[in-house]
Amino acid sequence: MADDFELDTDDLERRMEGAMSNLRTEFASLRTGRASSSMLEPVQVEAYGQMTPINQVGTVNVPEPRMVTINVWDKSLVNKVEKAIRDSGLGINPQMNGTIIMLPIPELNEERRRELGKVAGQYAEGARVAIRNVRQDGMQTLKRNKDNMSEDDQKFWENEVQTLTDTYISKVDKALETKQEEIMQV
Structure with missing residues (x-):
């Protein structure tokens, strides 16, 4: 076995950051009053x-x-x-x-605020799906190259990809929470 494989986590992170950037753009288009x-x-x-x-x-x-x-x-x-x-x-x-x-810009009524909160949730779920797709791509790359690394290295890289995914999912959750607070603020 050769231990010369290294996963490009910078590429995965860049793609996950792209999903976050897209989410920020979608959130900016939501009217908050x-x-x-x-x-x-x-x-x-x-x-x-x-x-x-x-x-x-x-x-x-x-x-x-x-x-x-x-x-x-x-x-x-x-x-x-x-x-x-x-x-x-x-x-x-x-x-x-x-x-x-x-x-x-008219005042938002309670019903419209709730609708916008749901739309924000849909945008956030779209970002989560995009991030999970990047994770899946990283894991598939690891599977394709499992002959080029030891089991310990494979576990290490799987943990790296999962940690990166968890970090970005929590960023999405935090951004959604902030946006929903902003929407519900009168």
């Missing part, structure tokens, strides 16, 4: 024949805690931006003022 420019990131506008993020057709600002404004650069796109926001499912009613679109 406070204005945030990131809540508009998933909204796409049809501009110049293709779907374009809102921040590429205008300047997004948060002038007040409960107001987001979009200063649309091309006057011909104002109505398309307004329509994209209305159709986005954010539950926000845009108000027009020339090329500026104002988005007053």
Whole structure:
């Protein structure tokens, strides 16, 4: 037996961190009753024949805690931006003022807060699944290379992968807990 196998834990960690980064992006798009420019990131506008993020057709600002404004650069796109926001499912009613679109952020009611908490839980579960898939990939790599390492080394690497997985799963749980507290805060 040769003892020259070493698992690339940096790659596994990078991929797990990618799942965490994706989770943070999804959490940022959840409306918590406070204005945030990131809540508009998933909204796409049809501009110049293709779907374009809102921040590429205008300047997004948060002038007040409960107001987001979009200063649309091309006057011909104002109505398309307004329509994209209305159709986005954010539950926000845009108000027009020339090329500026104002988005007053209404208070969230208890039922909507609970719904958002469930959505956050679904996002977190998606991140957990992604992390477990990375773990499974690491374990399969170990199985494929078991002839190149001793049993002790195999146990060592399996423990390393499991420890890394547990660390990232707990990060997901902590992020979910923080986000749900933020959502339920009145």
